[in-house]
Each structure stands twice: as C-alpha cells, then as structure tokens.
Amino acid sequence: MAGELHAPDSIPRPKRRRRSAWVPAPTAAIRNGAEPAAPPAQAPKDPSQENDLVQAYRRRQQSVAAILDATFSTPGKCCPTLWEQRAYMMILAIVYEKLATNEDEISTDELVALAKAFAEIRRAESSSREFRRSNPSREPAEGRDSDDGQPMTQAVRDLYGTSLDHAASDGACDSPRSR
C-alpha cells in the first residue's frame, strides 16, 4: 500500500524494524501480496488470554480512531467531497495501517512530508473556495485544479517533493463512486 503513494526519493523509506509481539507472523507475507501459507501463528486457546487480546485490540482501535479523528476530521467535515477522493482515502488508509498494525513505523520525515502536503492542498482548496465565493461571476472551468489549484499543487510538489494529487495521479481519481 505504501508503495502506491509513490513517495519521492527525498522521503526516506522507514527501515524495517523487528516486529513487536503485537502483529502475528502472517502479516509480513500478506504485505507482499502473498497468500499466507500454513498458519504459523495460533490463536490463543485460553479464553482469558483471548479476551485480553481482544481488549488490547479494541483499545488500539480506539486510539487509532482518536488520532485519525484529531488529524483528519476537520477537513473531512468542512469538505465532504474529500471523503471520496482517492488521495484522501490513501493517506487515511496508510496512517490507519501504520497505527493499527504497527508493521513498519512511519518515519518522521515521511509523516512530516505527507502532513505538509496535505495541509498545503487543503489551504489551496480553501483559497480557491474563498476566491470563488468573492468572485461568483468567475467560475473555474472544472475541478479544483483548473484555476487556482494547479499552481499551488505544483508549488507543493516543488517544495515537498510530493502532493496528494501526485499520490492520486497513478491510476487514481478524485471522485470515486460507490456502488
């Protein structure tokens, strides 16, 4: 998944760290798209142990939810169309995956670059909306990048080496549809 983001060379990939006991062994195989072979890990037999695991998992999910809510809910609330944009979903899903599975710790550099790119795109979209609101007669042709967004997107890319649009450009789109 992280590979789909097409992080530029300037963003160092995190080094693989030894996995904690949190994530079971089959996860590594799944990461590379491989079917898990014979299950090497066994579910706990002891009900109390199983219950502990479930409780720990739930606590972790709650923590992840709190972090994602604090990080993403504000743009989500002010711009519901973002919910269906692939770039937004990708960022959200990557952060979720990193937090929920603790598989590869996201590096500070990577997180900072993603956060800056995300913030700049949001700022560009806000400016664009403000501009349209103050100049209702001058409607952009189509989409957020048609008028004001494009220079800003390019500037973000120049500054940080990536942008959400860049992340979404490979086989992606801005308006997925659900069925």
Add this chain to the structure above:
Amino acid sequence: MANGRTDRQVRRLRYEVLLALRVLYPAALQAQQLMRSLLVLFPTLEFEQFKRDLHYLISKGYVERVIADTESDGSLTPWRKRWFRLTAHGLEVAERSIRDPALDEE
C-alpha cells in the same frame, strides 16, 4: 462451521470488520489493509475466508465497495486492491444502535 471456522469465529470476524471500517468512516479501506489489521486478532485467517465474509457484509448492506473512476472495469480490480467502506446501516450496527444477532459476539 464455515471453512474450518466456528460460527463464533465467523461472527466475531464480521463484527470486527465493521469496527475497523468504523474507525475510518466515511472514508474507505482496501481489503488487504483491512485484513492485515484483522490478522492481529485472527492469525490464521486466510484471504479467501475474509473475502467470503466481506461478500456477506456487502449482501447485508453493511459494507459497500468504492470504485475509482480510473477503474475502467471494476470487476478487473483485484480484491486486495478494492476499497470498502461502511454504509450508514453498517455504521449503526457497528455502533450497536441496531442489534444484529448474526453479528453478536456474545
């Protein structure tokens, strides 16, 4: 039993899928990401089993697929790469506003 799993395990897995998707609602998760997080709780889970449960949740209207415009033919997208999210009904079940005996773990 369903594919070597007990009914309780199946119910628990389905409910955990809803809970995981609830974290990101209304955004979506790819099937492979969802499965990775669930492997913590179900280390022996295989993708085909997981796919079967996703099918079930879609049939019940709790989960829906999100198709990107660039997916010219959505049926060609590998299951692992497909995006899924909760429906409003699924969210209510995940939050226990609505009880579904088929997903109750107790």
